[in-house]
Amino acid sequence: MDPSKISLPExxxxxxxxxxxxxxxINTHNNPSPRxxxxxxxxxxxxxxxxxxxxLSTGEWMAGIQFLTQTGQICTDVRQEFILLSDILxxxxxxxxxxxxxxxxxxxxEGTVLGPFHTHEAEHMGFGSNMSQDTEGEPLLVICTVKDTKGNPIEGIKIDIWETDSTGHYDVQRPEVNHGKPDGRCVMTSDKEGNFWFKGIVPVSYPIPHDGPVGKLLVKLGRHPWRPAHMHFMFEGEGWDRLITALYVRGDPYETTDAVFGVKDSLIVDINTVTDEAMAKQYDVKVGSKLLTYDFVLVSEQESSALRNERAKAALEKLGRRVKIVEGLPVPDVD
Amino acid sequence: MDPSKISLPExxxxxxxxxxxxxxxINTHNNPSPRxxxxxxxxxxxxxxxxxxxxLSTGEWMAGIQFLTQTGQICTDVRQEFILLSDILxxxxxxxxxxxxxxxxxxxxEGTVLGPFHTHEAEHMGFGSNMSQDTEGEPLLVICTVKDTKGNPIEGIKIDIWETDSTGHYDVQRPEVNHGKPDGRCVMTSDKEGNFWFKGIVPVSYPIPHDGPVGKLLVKLGRHPWRPAHMHFMFEGEGWDRLITALYVRGDPYETTDAVFGVKDSLIVDINTVTDEAMAKQYDVKVGSKLLTYDFVLVSEQESSALRNERAKAALEKLGRRVKIVEGLPVPDVD
Structure with a gap:
């Protein structure tokens, strides 16, 4: 570069x-983006x-540099250690x-943490499909609806669903078991009554991957790496605020100490049993099968966006910062 | 792990x-280390x-996750992108x-930034050695002393010295040139008069490695990646506070906009010329050779440590934090 063209403060x-x-x-002088x-x-x-x-001492600083380097280096297409770090903090x-x-x-x-195991590989499946190939897992029938805040069903919502196998591993963690094919995950689309239903397995508690830098940090902090049993859901549809959430199985021993802080009372569910012959026949399961039902409620993008801006303004005013909202995000108001 | 043994707040x-x-x-409940x-x-x-x-939006958060991941993944034995990131921030x-x-x-x-290019590979050399194999560089005679604050020479100090070649690259950045052997760096030991002297080349300005995530960030911020010409020095000896510093060539076009904030007036030096025949003979160089002289002054470990504790206490009191110093580092004083 031509040093004579430098325009920077001394x-x-x-x-x-x-x-x-x-x-x-120096970071703001020639920076074209206020955000x-x-x-x-x-x-x-x-x-x-x-x-x-x-x-912070030089030794601690260097330990931090090495920690971040190792965290980056253990990442692969199917392992995201920085998301894990963000989760546990x-x-x-x-x-x-x-x-x-x-x-x-x-x-x-309510929403909760996405976690590092969502993929874009899941198959789109028809209602009633079994998304789990794991014969060791306890079969679970899952029957859900998706509606708006007035109780109207929402048709055409794309729903991503994912869970571990019965050993507590996602498909991407055990490619040798399913030959690299997606398992324990699927994509569905809600029908005009807002329904979707499928078969999976009863979720189990599992430790987050703890053989890397994040696991070592948890040990140093005296924390365990476990997550209570849960099934992930993500809802997307034009005009609706994307909902990333999960349902937690009531009574899990890690319910109140989730390593990634995801549990909310409203997302804790009971695992029931199919007792009704007609229902068993309708859903092609045996009487006595495990059953999970849940009614999801979405908020519109417009409502969510208005609420986001309102809360951002209120929070920043409380902090004494003069900001304006540009493209939905705060920047300092320097006028 | 046995969930019944969990002792953590809900x-x-x-x-x-x-x-x-x-x-x-959750981070402090079972944590054995107050620090x-x-x-x-x-x-x-x-x-x-x-x-x-x-x-922070989810999209920005994900951009941050990806930035950190890429920063970790570009690191190798001879490239430390997280140190660069720390430097430019x-x-x-x-x-x-x-x-x-x-x-x-x-x-x-005064001290200044270590940078990511110090290695432990440099050879120990005798006084007068030429540490640079670069025949394109302008030869430079460097004559220094190392003393205490009372002007007494310090014998036996280990001095690491390193600089780029005439193209602005450290040896580890161009292993093809020097076949992986150290070049442009050496280790010396001060004699009983506190002297050490060697031959190198006149330092040149150079951009920090900017083909990675940190370089891309600088572009987005409207910042240049250049460092003014300098030579690195590190001093170590029992009882002396380790000094990491560098000498900057006066008049460099990047003197006031160093990408890593390292320049201090007291570390800016003139490059002189050997005019004296006797001196030329003594140091085995030609009259007209470039010359750099500097007298380094070290502080004892004891003095530095007392000052560090004193400043830590003062700074934290100013912040309104009650702390105590344990093994030289502050922890909250909860008594």
Missing amino acids: LKNLTTDNITDNVHL LSYILDRLVTHLHDFARETR GLSLLVDSMDHPKPTNLGVT | LKNLTTDNITDNVHL LSYILDRLVTHLHDFARETR GLSLLVDSMDHPKPTNLGVT
């Missing part, structure tokens, strides 16, 4: 006390304050709850 | 407002506040300045 003699302001200056400027401003402020408040839950706010008192289904 | 129904306190609770507890407490607080203040400079504080007004040589 930096030099940077110290503990003036480094932060100088980094802000990126704002994100970097907040990121650098918090990163530096973290170091200042802990008086509560960041994933926080981001989801801000980005997909739910109006209170309208019965809207 | 978590559930976590929201934007209560997630942070709950993560603190690690404190670090995680500050890390999670700042991480969550960053997300709250920016109202001013964190490296901040950590060094806190961990290796220098008393003012005693003439102690």
